[in-house]
Amino acid sequence: MTQLHTLTFGDLQINHGELSAGILQLMNDFYSVTDRLSRPRVFGFASCNAKFDEGQIEVPMDSKLLDLATELSTERPSREETVLLYDKMTEPTKTTLFQELQPLISSQPCFEQLLGDSKHVLEDLGPCASDLVWRRALKESSALRTDHDPKEKSINVVQTRVRDLIKNWTFAMPNLDPSSQSFNEISPTLAAKVYNLIVILEEDATRVAAAEVSILIRFDALESLEAGHKFTYGCETHLIHMVERNRGNFQQNVSSSISDEPQATILKLPHLTVEKDLAADGDPGFIQDPTTGSLINLDNAVEAVGRISSRLPAKSVKTLFHVEKKQAHHHFPPSFVCTVVIPGILNAAGPARNSEDIAKRAACYAICQNLASKGLLDCRFFPQPEAIAADYTSPPDAEKSGGGQRSYTRKEPDFWTNTRGIPIGSLYPVVISTMHRDADMQPYAPISILTRQALPDLASFKVFFSGVPATISMQRGAPLRLTEGQIQELYLYTLRTCRIVTNKSIECPLANMVYFIAPLRLNWSPADDDAFNRPNELPSIAEYIPWELVSLAAHGYSVSFKRGVTTEEAQRDLHDAVIQDRTVEFTKRYAAVRLRNDLSPLSKPTDSPREALFDSILAHCKARRKGFEGLRDENQPLIEVTSLPPVLNQLNPASRPSTTTKLQAKYLIPELCSKCTIPASTMRTMRLLPSITRRIDDLLLVKELNARLFDHAISDTLLHTAITTPSCGIEFDYERLEILGDAFLKYVSSIYLYVSWPEKTEGELHSARQDLISNKSLFKRACRTGLPTYIQSKLLSPRTWAPPNFTKVVEPRSSSNGTMSAKPMVTKDAPAAAGKAKASRVQQEPEDGEIDDKESPALTPMNKGKQPRRRGARGKGDPTKHWLGDKAVADVAEALIAAGYSAGGEDLGLKVVKAIGVPISLDIRAWADFRKRAAPILKNPLRKQKPETLKAVEAIIGYKIAQPHLLGHVLVRLLSLDGNANN
Numbered sequence: 001m002t003q004l005h006t007l008t009f010g011d012l013q014i015n016h017g018e019l020s021a022g023i024l025q026l027m028n029d030f031y032s033v034t035d036r037l038s039r040p041r042v043f044g045f046a047s048c049n050a051k052f053d054e055g056q057i058e059v060p061m062d063s064k065l066l067d068l069a070t071e072l073s074t075e076r077p078s079r080e081e082t083v084l085l086y087d088k089m090t091e092p093t094k095t096t097l098f099q100e101l102q103p104l105i106s107s108q109p110c111f112e113q114l115l116g117d118s119k120h121v122l123e124d125l126g127p128c129a130s131d132l133v134w135r136r137a138l139k140e141s142s143a144l145r146t147d148h149d150p151k152e153k154s155i156n157v158v159q160t161r162v163r164d165l166i167k168n169w170t171f172a173m174p175n176l177d178p179s180s181q182s183f184n185e186i187s188p189t190l191a192a193k194v195y196n197l198i199v200i201l202e203e204d205a206t207r208v209a210a211a212e213v214s215i216l217i218r219f220d221a222l223e224s225l226e227a228g229h230k231f232t233y234g235c236e237t238h239l240i241h242m243v244e245r246n247r248g249n250f251q252q253n254v255s256s257s258i259s260d261e262p263q264a265t266i267l268k269l270p271h272l273t274v275e276k277d278l279a280a281d282g283d284p285g286f287i288q289d290p291t292t293g294s295l296i297n298l299d300n301a302v303e304a305v306g307r308i309s310s311r312l313p314a315k316s317v318k319t320l321f322h323v324e325k326k327q328a329h330h331h332f333p334p335s336f337v338c339t340v341v342i343p344g345i346l347n348a349a350g351p352a353r354n355s356e357d358i359a360k361r362a363a364c365y366a367i368c369q370n371l372a373s374k375g376l377l378d379c380r381f382f383p384q385p386e387a388i389a390a391d392y393t394s395p396p397d398a399e400k401s402g403g404g405q406r407s408y409t410r411k412e413p414d415f416w417t418n419t420r421g422i423p424i425g426s427l428y429p430v431v432i433s434t435m436h437r438d439a440d441m442q443p444y445a446p447i448s449i450l451t452r453q454a455l456p457d458l459a460s461f462k463v464f465f466s467g468v469p470a471t472i473s474m475q476r477g478a479p480l481r482l483t484e485g486q487i488q489e490l491y492l493y494t495l496r497t498c499r500i501v502t503n504k505s506i507e508c509p510l511a512n513m514v515y516f517i518a519p520l521r522l523n524w525s526p527a528d529d530d531a532f533n534r535p536n537e538l539p540s541i542a543e544y545i546p547w548e549l550v551s552l553a554a555h556g557y558s559v560s561f562k563r564g565v566t567t568e569e570a571q572r573d574l575h576d577a578v579i580q581d582r583t584v585e586f587t588k589r590y591a592a593v594r595l596r597n598d599l600s601p602l603s604k605p606t607d608s609p610r611e612a613l614f615d616s617i618l619a620h621c622k623a624r625r626k627g628f629e630g631l632r633d634e635n636q637p638l639i640e641v642t643s644l645p646p647v648l649n650q651l652n653p654a655s656r657p658s659t660t661t662k663l664q665a666k667y668l669i670p671e672l673c674s675k676c677t678i679p680a681s682t683m684r685t686m687r688l689l690p691s692i693t694r695r696i697d698d699l700l701l702v703k704e705l706n707a708r709l710f711d712h713a714i715s716d717t718l719l720h721t722a723i724t725t726p727s728c729g730i731e732f733d734y735e736r737l738e739i740l741g742d743a744f745l746k747y748v749s750s751i752y753l754y755v756s757w758p759e760k761t762e763g764e765l766h767s768a769r770q771d772l773i774s775n776k777s778l779f780k781r782a783c784r785t786g787l788p789t790y791i792q793s794k795l796l797s798p799r800t801w802a803p804p805n806f807t808k809v810v811e812p813r814s815s816s817n818g819t820m821s822a823k824p825m826v827t828k829d830a831p832a833a834a835g836k837a838k839a840s841r842v843q844q845e846p847e848d849g850e851i852d853d854k855e856s857p858a859l860t861p862m863n864k865g866k867q868p869r870r871r872g873a874r875g876k877g878d879p880t881k882h883w884l885g886d887k888a889v890a891d892v893a894e895a896l897i898a899a900g901y902s903a904g905g906e907d908l909g910l911k912v913v914k915a916i917g918v919p920i921s922l923d924i925r926a927w928a929d930f931r932k933r934a935a936p937i938l939k940n941p942l943r944k945q946k947p948e949t950l951k952a953v954e955a956i957i958g959y960k961i962a963q964p965h966l967l968g969h970v971l972v973r974l975l976s977l978d979g980n981a982n983n
Contacts, residue, residue, distance in 0.1 A: 001030055001031060001034040001038070001039060001040060002034060002035075002038045004040040005040055005041070006040055006041045006042075006043055007031070007040045007041065007042045007043070008043050008044065009023070009042075009043070009044030009045065010044075010045060011044075011045060011046065011047075012044045012045065012046035012057070012061075013046075014046050014057065018056055019056075019057065019060060019061075024060055027060050027061060027062075028060070031062070032060075032062075039062070042061055042062060042063045044061070044063075082238070082239070082240050082241070083240075083241045083243055084240060084241070084242055084243070085243055086242050086243070093127070094122070095122070095127040095130055095131055097131045097134060097165075097166075097169055098118060098122070098130065098131075100165065101134065101162060101165065102115075104158055104161055104162055104165075105158065105162060111162075114133070114134070114137055117133055118130050118133045118134065121133050128171075128172060128173075128174060131169075131171055131172075132171065134166050134169075135166060135169075135171060137166075138163065138166055138167070214238060215238045215240065216238070216239050216240065217240045217242060218239065218240070218241050218242065285297060285298075287365075287368055287369060287372050287377070288418065289377075289379045289382045290414070290415050290418040290419045290453040290454075291379040291413075291414070291415050291418075291455075291456050291700060291703050291704065291707075292379050292382060292384075292414070292703065292704055292707040292708070293414055293418060294379070294382035294383065294384055294385065294707065295382070296365070296368050296377075296381075296382055296383070297365070298358075298361045298362065298365050299361070300383045301361055301364035301365035301367075301368055302360060302361055302364045303383045304364065304368055304381050304382065304383060305320065305340060305342070305364040305367060305368070306320070307380065307381045307382075307383070308342055308371075308381050309342055311380075312342070312343060319341060320340060320341060320342070321338055321339070321340060321341075321360055321363075322338070322339045322341065323336055323337070323338045323339075323356050323359060323360065324336070324337045324338075324339070326352065333354060334354075335352040335353065335354060335359075336352065336353055336354070336355060336356045336358075336359040337349055337350065337351075337352050337353075337359060337363075338350050338356070338359040338360045338362070338363035338364075339363070340363050340364060340367050342367070346367060346370070346371070348363070348366070348367055348370065349363065350362045350363025350364070350365075350366045350367070351363070351366065368381075372454075373426075373479070374478070374479065374537070374538065375428045375454030375476060375477075375478070375479055375538055376454075376538070377454075378456055378457055379456045379703055379707060379712075380456075380707075380712045382707075384707055384708070384711050404885055404886070405883040405884060405885045406788075406883065406884060406885075406886070407881050407882075407883055408788040408789055408791075408881065408882060408883075408884060409789055409880060409881060410789065410794065410879070410880055410881060410882050411701060411704075411789035411790055412697070412804075412880075413697050413700035413701055413704065414700075414704060415451075415453075415455070415700050416514045416515075416804045418453070419451060419452040419453045419514060420452075420512065420514055420805070421511075422452045422453060424452060424482075424487055425481075426479035426480060426481055427450040427451065427452065427479065427480045427482060427487075427490075427516065428450065428451050428452075428453060428454040428455065428476070428477075428479050428480075429448040429449070429450045429476070429477035429478075429479075429480060429518070429541050430448065430449050430450075430451070430455050430458070430474050430475065430476055430477065431446055431447075431448050431473075431474070431475045431476075431477055431520065431524070431541060432446065432447050432448065432449060432472060432473070432474055432685065432692060433446035433447075433472075433473050433475070433524070434463075434470050434471060434472050434473065434685070434688075435470070435471070436465065436470035436471075438465075438645060438684065440591075440593075440642065442591065442680065442681065442684070443522060443681050443684075444681060444684045444685045444688075445519065445520065445521075445522050445679065445681035445682045445684070445685055446520040446522075446524045446685070447517060447518065447519055447520060447682060447685050447686065448477065448517070448518045448519075448520055448541055448545070449515050449516070449517060449696075450480065450490070450515060450516040450517075450518060451514065451515045451516075452514070452515075454476065454479075455476065455696075455700075456700075456703055457476065458474045458696065458699050459474075459699065459716060459717065460472060460473045460474060461695050462731060463650040463651060463688060463691050463692075464650055464651070464652065464653045464655060464731075465645075465650065466655075466656055466657070467653055467654070467656075469653075469731075472688070472692060472695075474696075475539075476538050477538050477539055477540065477541045478537065478538040478539060478540045478541075480540075480541070480542055486547070487510075488510075488554075489547070489550050489551050489554045490516045490517075490518060490550065490554075491510050491513060491516065491554075492553075492554035492555070493516075493517065493518065493519075493550045493553050493554045494513065494515075494516045494517045495507065495508065496553045496554060496557060496677070496678070497517050497553070497678065497686055497689075498517075498689075498802065498803055498806060499557075499585070499586075500557070500589075500676070500678065500683070500686070501647060501686055501687060501689055501690070501801075502801065502802060503586050504586070504808060505585075505586070505808065505809050506802055506806045506807065506808055506809065507806065507807060507809045508803070508805050508806045508807070509805075512805040513803075513805065514803070514804050514805065515803065517686075517689075518545050518550065519545070519546060519549055519550065519678075519679075519682045520541060520544045520545060520546075521544050521545075521546055522681060523544075524541070524544045549677070549678075549679070552677045553677035553678050556677055557580075557585045557676065557677060558580050558583065558585075558674035558675055558676050558677060559674065559675050559677060560583075560674055560675070561573065561670045561671075561673070561674070561675060567595065567597060567637075570595050570637075571594070571595050573675070574592040574594065574595055574639065575592075576592075576679045576680050576681050577591075577592040577675050577676070577679065577680060578590070578591060578592070578644070578675070578676035578678060578679065578680045578683050579591070579592050579639060579641050579668055579673050579674075579675060579676070580673060580674045580675070580676055581665060581668055581672070581673055582672075582673075582674075583672075583673075583674045588665075589644055589676060589683070590641035590642060590643060590644060590665065590668065591641060591642050591643070591644050591680040591683075592639055592640075592641055592680065593639075593640040593641060593642055594639075594640050595637050595638075595639060595640075596637055596638045596639070596640050596667065597637045598637075599637065599638040599667060600634065600635045600636060600637065600638065601616065601617050601618035601621070601631060601634050601635075601636065601638070601669050602616045602617075602618055602634055602635070603616060603617060603638070604616050604617070605617070605666070605667055607666065608665075608666040608667055609663050610663040610664065610665055610666070617638070617667060617669065618631065618634065618669075621669065621672065625672070631669065631671055631672075632671060633671065636669065636670055636671060637670075638667040638668065638669060638670075639667065639668045639669075639670055639673065640666065640667055641665065641666065641667070641668055642666075643664055644680070644683060644684070644687070645657075645684060645687060646687075647687045647690060647798045647801075648691075648798060649690070649691060649729070649795065649796040649797070649798055650688060650691040651691050651694065651695060651729070651730045651731075651796055652729040652730060652795070652796070653730075653731050654729070689801075690796065690798040690801035691796065691798075693801075693803065694796045694801075698720060698724075698792055699716065699720065701723075701790055701792075702716050702719050702720045702723070702790075703716060704790070705719065705723070705787075705790045706719055708786075709785065709912075709915045709916070710900070710911070710912065710915060713900070713903065713904060713908055713911070714896075714899050714900055714903045714904075714908070714912070715899075715903050718737075718899035718902055718903055719896070719899055720732075720792075721733070721734060721737060721895070721899070722734050722737050722892065722895035722896045722898065722899040723787075723790055723791050723792055723892055723895070723896070724791075724792045724793075725791060725792065725793040725884075725888060725892070727793050727794075727795065728792045728793055728794065728795060729795045729796075734891060734892055734895035735891075737894075737895035737898040737899055737902075738891045738892075738894045738895045738898065739898075740898035740901065740902070741893075741894030741895050741896065741897035741898030741899075741901070742773075742894045744897055744898060744901050744909055744913075745772075745773050745894060745897050745913060745918070746769070746773055748909070748910060748913050748918075748920075749769045749772040749773050749918070750765075750769060751930050752772075752920055752921075752924065752930065753765050753768050753769055753772075754934070755930050755931075755933045755934040756921065756933065758934075772918055772919070775886065775887050775890035775891075776886070776890075778889075778890035778893045778894065778916075778918075779886045779887075779889050779890045779893075781893070781916055781917030781918065782889050782890065782892065782893040782916060782917070783889070784917055785915070785916055785917055787889065787892060787893060787896075787916070788884055788889050791882070791884060791888075791889070791892055793882050793883075793884060793888075794879070794882050797879075800879060893916050896912055896916060897909060897912050897913055897916070899912070900912030900913075906927040907926050907927050910924070910926070910927055911925075949971070950964055950967060953967060
């Protein structure tokens with residue numbers, strides 16, 4: 001060993017993570033016994049697919065291992081991308097069939113349409129499609145039928161010759177069957193160098209793997225370029241973008257999409273196999289977003305995964321796809337398994353497929369299914385279909401009111417319609433919580449709204465308690481799998497809650513209920529669950545649902561107080577309790593404060609004005625309580641109570657409880673009362689439901705609009721502000737954005753007309769700009785895009801609130817134990833029914849109303865005492881309609897422009913301008929296109945300016961003019977009459 005300089009091993013033969021016996025014996029018997037300073041260097045190669053302990057190799061070999069795969073992947077050179085300009089082909093090469101047909105039909109006018117169609121298809125789709133136009137015409141075109149007038153012999157002869165030529169022609173058909181063997185051999189034959197050139201369409205670009213091509217030439221530099229090449233082609237691929245000359249916007253798209261960072265290795269994340277078979281029974285073949293109605297299928301699943309990864313930090317995404325080839329035997333065709341790596345979310349392998357492209361699509365689709373089942377597939381990840389220009393709302397000549405307003409349908413969120421008929425397999429919760437406490441420092445317990453499909457991620461918002469803001473947080477939870485019994489109890493609990501909140505008899509069948517309501521324990525906190533620290537999972541709320549309280553409220557609205565209990569037990573029974581002053585369902589409710597052992601029904605409390613005119617509380621009951629028959633115990637302690645907060649429009653900062661002259665109860669007799677089955681802390685939050693559900697509906701509509709017009713490019717907060725009018729009565733509206741949007745629209749229109757019409761005069765440009773920016777034109781374009789249906793203009797009325805699909809009913813009477821009627825009578829007119837049942841009004845309506853929507857933001861001290869102006873049939877009557885002025889619609893359109901500009905600068909502002917229908921040329925796609933389109937300004941004005949003039953102007957403006965010839969154009973006026981120029 002001392003005579004050797006280097007000991008080289010061609011193959012270290014690592015088996016099952018260990019060196020071979022021969023190499024171990026050589027190293028132990030000869031190498032290890034040699035003095036360390038005299039040992040030769042060791043160099044060797046090893047290939048091993050199995051995992052092994054590096055120490056078992058490095059220690060006996062006295063060497064260090066170097067993973068070449070990792071080194072090469074991290075040090076591979078950056079991909080070279082080049083943009084080449086080409087001139088558009090003026091006349092495409094005609095096919096052989098076209099050349100033979102042209103002499104026959106050129107003199108016959110009946111063939112002009114077919115001839116033109118064949119030329120257009122040849123230019124757009126190529127020769128194969130051009131020939132197929134003629135084959136299709138055999139059955140569909142009247143020009144090739146031989147049933148014309150027999151006198152037209154020349155036409156019949158030409159038709160017969162053309163038909164015979166087409167019938168006998170051999171058409172070259174493309175292979176469109178993905179399951180065929182030749183179809184799936186394209187990539188292997190390219191890798192084996194059987195072919196050295198392949199032409200593919202943009203939508204089939206994912207069929208070419210990174211290692212299969214060295215040069216990729218792309219002719220379609222459209223918007224899909226950015227989503228396509230980043231994750232499909234490797235760093236060794238030389239990418240050449242062919243861009244048509246004089247199409248500056250395409251050049252910009254290519255330049256902005258070129259990636260600076262090479263795509264390196266696959267991140268090491270926990271491995272997960274997605275076992276769901278795409279061909280399983282019951283799989284519809286697509287995933288529908290309940291919020292926007294968009295779909296994910298095998299065709300666009302790769303784009304959806306690209307959208308998911310684009311939300312991650314740029315440096316965290318190294319390689320999204322890794323395709324592994326598997327072949328059990330060389331006689332069998334190979335299969336491919338694609339692993340999708342989404343850092344921090346998922347590392348999953350899809351099902352085996354017979355081609356790399358299908359395996360990639362199947363893996364992405366399975367990933368989307370997996371995320372959707374967990375409630376993690378947000379609506380922003382769904383690719384949006386191309387926008388279709390159509391009139392979505394009433395035409396501008398719709399009927400106007402006397403005040404110049406028009407009636408529009410208020411759009412309801414599609415989410416509730418899309419999820420209504422879905423079977424209840426899993427329920428997806430959203431936890432609603434607030435840190436606010438009432439005037440007595442009592443808490444608001446968290447509650448959960450559970451839907452049949454996952455709600456999107458909704459932002460927190462503010463509610464107002466007499467002008468004091470409080471934040472409502474909405475946190476999504478993990479899906480819940482419930483038993484039929486639990487679903488039934490949750491259904492009854494939701495009915496109970498809505499009846500208590502509205503204090504009305506309302507019902508909804510289980511099949512039509514779009515969401516359920518569940519209470520949560522007070523100790524619920526996001527920090528208590530480790531899942532909040534894992535972005536690929538949502539926290540479970542299953543252990544926080546008090547099912548005993550759900551069952552209690554589901555089967556009764558109240559329970560009687562226990563008798564014969566100790567004072568301590570009675571006090572515990574009043575903890576977090578809601579007290580009903582009567583043993584009926586619809587009545588006044590109070591929050592229990594404490595048990596007053598020092599007071600009895602015979603007492604006359606000095607701090608209770610309601611009983612001031614009576615000798616005692618018992619005397620008050622005898623005088624005011626109908627059918628009162630006395631008490632069993634006239635010495636029982638009293639319950640001190642306080643009023644629960646009324647149900648208000650708490651989205652309105654100006655909302656205040658209405659003042660009442662009725663004296664409120666402060667002490668109640670336990671024998672005459674009952675305890676509500678819903679705790680006081682939960683009841684406080686439940687009374688916020690009208691405001692909470694209204695804001696959820698608003699946010700769902702915002703996401704729909706954002707997806708349909710702007711592809712989620714604008715933040716929901718800005719968009720919500722832009723579509724909210726001052727009449728909606730919440731803490732923000734569009735007015736500030738409208739000013740900015742108006743200025744930006746004028747700016748864009750001025751630049752567009754200036755660069756597009758260099759020959760037009762100032763007056764002509766001004767007139768043309770008015771057509772773009774006027775309120776009348778903006779109103780018409782906003783109507784064509786369907787904008788008025790999304791505008792939020794109506795004030796929330798808690799008195800008319802009810803969840804979707806709930807109806808009013810009239811029940812003969814409630815059962816003694818408080819259970820709900822099995823067969824309620826649904827009525828169209830609740831007031832009429834209430835008039836017929838006047839005798840039972842005590843049971844059907846509260847003694848003192850708990851819902852208060854009498855406050856009005858328009859009723860300020862300035863107009864206090866005046867009746868607000870009513871609008872007859874279009875006032876509060878129809879909640880599905882709202883009235884808007886033409887200018888208000890135009891103002892909202894301008895606010896949308898400002899929202900786009902605020903969210904994404906000039907480029908996004910320009911896209912919003914085009915999205916709402918302002919007629920700007922299609923080739924203007926980015927702000928830089930204006931500069932490319934502008935005509936150069938001549939450097940020789942009609943009259944040269946003196947040097948002292950230039951210095952004087954620079955002294956006035958305090959700026960050094962870099963291009964003095966521009967000043968000449970500014971200071972020179974052209975006289976249109978005689979052509980003379982004056983300063």
